[in-house]
């Protein structure tokens with residue numbers, strides 16, 4: 218009988234009365250485990266071996282668990298420090314006990330969140346007590362860690378679950394195959410098997426020499442286990458940003474670009490945001506210390522914008538009756554929205570005076586001093602855009618969004634009346650989260666007011682918007698926490714495994 222080389226090697230290494238694992242066969246033949254698996258499947262098809270499969274669960278300890286094995290669990294360290302501070306008699310000051318415990322950074326939170334749960338004591342209004350009867354020696358999680366470290370198994374699925382949910386242990390499953398020679402296999406071996414030359418890969422040389430006609434090709438085995446390789450790939454946020462750009466270009470838009478750190482003039486003043494508007498404080502936006510001021514601003518435009526702020530625009534116009542200084546306008550901030558770019562372009566200072574109709578967009582980062590939560594980051598991507606034309610209406614605005622979002626499979630956007638100092642009317646956009654069913658705010662839009670357009674010298678209508686790219690991603694992929702997608706807490710497995718939608 219003639220068989221490919223790897224199958225012959227596996228047959229020789231297998232036994233009729235001793236089931237052998239793929240790893241062992243790989244060791245004995247010097248072949249890669251995936252090559253052995255492939256050969257084994259072929260041999261099984263030919264009836265020469267039988268394969269038994271079982272699932273093997275292995276528990277591995279994480280780096281964090283190893284730290285705790287060396288130093289003790291944070292809650293135990295806190296308990297010990299609390300005992301030292303006499304907290305088994307009288308409540309002790311939390312700050313002092315934490316200081317004594319030597320716990321640092323995230324470990325403090327970890328200790329606090331496990332302390333009461335495990336009955337080490339109570340934590341209330343800045344004071345900590347220690348239960349004199351608690352016994353760290355019998356801490357189930359600590360013992361389980363020690364057992365796992367020693368290569369023993371852990372009794373009690375609860376402890377294991379707890380270790381997993383604390384990120385201290387990881388459970389992985391793998392399929393273990395063991396291989397035994399069948400009677401036919403033994404007979405074949407006794408009659409003698411020879412190596413057939415098979416070719417695994419077709420080369421250009423074989424094609425030019427014509428050798429391919431005479432060789433025997435190895436069959437592909439798409440079921441064989443292979444080593445998992447996580448190659449680099451474009452982050453889904455970047456992929457989606459590129460798709461958004463392509464979509465907008467397809468809708469006739471041109472791309473804008475400009476500075477991340479910009480004068481408040483472009484970020485706020487041109488947008489008729491009064492200088493005492495709360496969104497202009499450091500509570501909302503980041504200011505640069507160096508350089509503190511922009512070098513150049515167009516004088517004529519500054520004068521017209523100041524006039525709009527002081528006196529309003531048009532016959533019935535009214536200004537803000539609040540202070541306006543060029544010094545504030547010159548201050549440099551990280552842009553809180555990319556509407557600064559729209560102002561630069563609409564003013565004619567970027568690509569010259571623009572005649573209607575015009576369409577521009579950007580998909581760029583913006584920065585806000587927000588509190589981090591599942592839907593907010595300190596920086597995110599905004600899909601900015603505007604259309605300049607004679608006689609635009611709210612229907613044009615809504616129609617544009619419907620057309621845009623439909624290209625991403627989102628067909629149920631809703632509009633809510635809103636207020637912006639720079640647009641009238643204004644609308645917030647909402648979409649429905651595919652898994653939670655909650656309404657998610659995905660953007661803000663409106664028609665620029667006269668107080669914005671007149672100083673810029675724009676005489677027709679301009680409709681405009683800022684949409685959040687990360688929120689679009691949430692609707693497309695069903696993410697619930699934006700921090701899974703980027704930032705230091707991102708979930709790498711999720712990013713690796715998320716299929717790209719086209």
Ligand SMILES: N[C@@H](Cc1ccccc1)C(=O)O
Pocket residue numbers: 553554555556637640660661662663681682683684
């Ligand atoms: N600048 C707004 C978006 C917007 C842009 C243009 C017009 C109206 C709204 C925001 O960041 O939310």
